[in-house]
Amino acid sequence: MAATKDFAGTGESTIIGPSILINGKLSGDEDLTVRGRVEGELSLTKTLIVEPSGIVKANVQVRNAIISGVVVGNISATESVELTREGRMVGDINSPRVIIVDGASFRGRVDMGNAEPRPASERPAQRTSPVSRPMVRPAAVVAPVRAPVSVAPSRQPTMVARPPMGKPQPPAAPVIASKGDRETSKPAPPPPPQPVLVGEAGKKKVLLKKKK
Amino acid sequence: MANTVIGSSITIDGEISGDEDLVIQGTVKGKISLKESLFVEASASVEADIEVQNVEITGKVTGNIAATDKVELKADCRVVGDVRAPRILIADGASFKGNVDMDVKER
Numbered sequence: 001m002a003a004t005k006d007f008a009g010t011g012e013s014t015i016i017g018p019s020i021l022i023n024g025k026l027s028g029d030e031d032l033t034v035r036g037r038v039e040g041e042l043s044l045t046k047t048l049i050v051e052p053s054g055i056v057k058a059n060v061q062v063r064n065a066i067i068s069g070v071v072v073g074n075i076s077a078t079e080s081v082e083l084t085r086e087g088r089m090v091g092d093i094n095s096p097r098v099i100i101v102d103g104a105s106f107r108g109r110v111d112m113g114n115a116e117p118r119p120a121s122e123r124p125a126q127r128t129s130p131v132s133r134p135m136v137r138p139a140a141v142v143a144p145v146r147a148p149v150s151v152a153p154s155r156q157p158t159m160v161a162r163p164p165m166g167k168p169q170p171p172a173a174p175v176i177a178s179k180g181d182r183e184t185s186k187p188a189p190p191p192p193p194q195p196v197l198v199g200e201a202g203k204k205k206v207l208l209k210k211k212k
Numbered sequence: 213m214a215n216t217v218i219g220s221s222i223t224i225d226g227e228i229s230g231d232e233d234l235v236i237q238g239t240v241k242g243k244i245s246l247k248e249s250l251f252v253e254a255s256a257s258v259e260a261d262i263e264v265q266n267v268e269i270t271g272k273v274t275g276n277i278a279a280t281d282k283v284e285l286k287a288d289c290r291v292v293g294d295v296r297a298p299r300i301l302i303a304d305g306a307s308f309k310g311n312v313d314m315d316v317k318e319r
Contacts (some may be wrong), residue, residue, distance in 0.1 A: 014222050017215030017232045024226010024242055030219045040226055 018053045026058075034069065052086045065095075067104075074108075220255045236271070254288065276310075 013031040016022060020036035027043045034054035042048065043061040050056050054069035063079045065071075067087040075081055077095035085103035092109040100106055215232050218224060222238035229245045236256040244250060244258070249266040252258055256271035265281045269289045277283055279297035287305030296313040 013217075014219035014238070015215065015217045017230065017234075019232045020216045020228065020230035020234065022224060022226060022228045024224060026222065026224045026226070028219065028222035028238065030221045032219075032222070036216070036230065 016054070050087070218256075252289075 013033060014028065015033045016036045016038060018035040021039070022037065023039045025041045025043075026032075026038060027041075029045045031047045031049065032042075032044055033049045033051060034056055035051045036053070037055045037057070039057045042056065042058045045063060047064040047066065048056075048060060048062045050065070050067045050069040050071055052068045055072075056070070057072045059073050060071070060075040060077075062075070062077050065075055065077050065081045066084065067082065067089055068084045069087065071087075071089040072091060074092045075089075075095070077093075079095070080097035080099065081093050081095045082099040083089055083101060083104035083106055085101050087101075087104045087106075089105070090107045092111070094111045094113065096112055096114070098110050098112060216230065217235045218238045218240060220237040224238070224240045225242055227243045227245075228234065228240065229243075231247045233248045233251070234244070234246055235251045235253060236258060237253045238255070239257045241259045243262075244260050245263040247265060249268065250262065250264045252267070252269040252271045252273055254270045258271070258273045258275065260273075260275045262273070262275060262277045262279075264277075264279050266284075267277060267279050267282075268284045268286065269291055270286045272290045274292045276294045277291075277296070279295075281297065282299040282301070283295050283297040284301045285291055285295075285303060285306040285308055287303045289303075290307045292309045294311040294313065295308075298314060300312055300314055302308060
């Protein structure tokens with residue numbers, strides 16, 4: 001009994017010998033050394049060591065993995081994954097630290113999970129500016145000449161009220177009346193973008209007036 | 213000694229097979245088939261059908277055991293299941309419930 005206890009106490013490690021095949025789920029809280037085969041699912045809170053004779057065909061969840069043998073399957077490690085010179089792996093690695101040594105062979109994806117924050121912050125800034133532009137552009141398309149005029153929004157509204165009628169009116173007065181005119185005007189589109197369009201039509205006339 | 217050790221905090225749900233000695237200190241459910249010896253230590257808990265050459269049990273086993281050579285139930289072990297082997301030893305202090313069959317044809 002004493003011998004057994006010592007073994008269990010000091011030997012915080014499990015070894016799967018070279019001729020052993022385990023097929024199924026394996027989980028535990030201690031180091032695991034694989035010299036044989038493990039297939040299925042493997043989850044440990046400590047370190048998985050796959051020795052050169054070891055073969056793991058499993059989805060693996062561990063803290064650390066050191067691979068000198070063969071792994072087919074995905075590994076997700078909370079700390080690190082190391083592929084040594086003799087290691088061969090096919091599958092995805094998800095771990096904050098990934099070490100692949102010269103001589104190792106690997107096919108799959110690597111995700112260290114920290115690349116996203118920077119791009120995310122940059123993108124929003126770029127997006128804001130383009131959003132404002134579209135509003136201006138539609139007007140320009142309708143009446144290219146006005147594009148410069150559109151810079152002064154106050155004038156546009158006045159014209160909106162009377163596009164057909166639109167004849168010489170004092171610029172100052174129209175501005176005040178414009179609100180009332182809009183309400184009465186049948187076509188008057190409620191949304192803000194449309195007024196700009198209407199204004200364009202008016203603007204043409206306005207320009208003429210200004211020129212005069 | 214044995215090459216393979218299933219540590220005390222390890223749980224295996226599935227099949228274990230191989231050609232070498234196996235020491236179990238943890239939990240195994242499913243099936244175990246070996247051509248060598250199996251040691252189920254005091255901390256171990258096994259719920260499996262076992263097919264081996266020799267088996268030495270100090271821990272807990274639930275399941276049928278078939279050995280081509282010998283089954284040894286040590287003191288303090290707890291075994292529930294049928295045991296079939298040409299040689300079966302049950303030590304004083306062992307707890308066992310199940311059928312015993314020593315009438316195995318030699319292979």
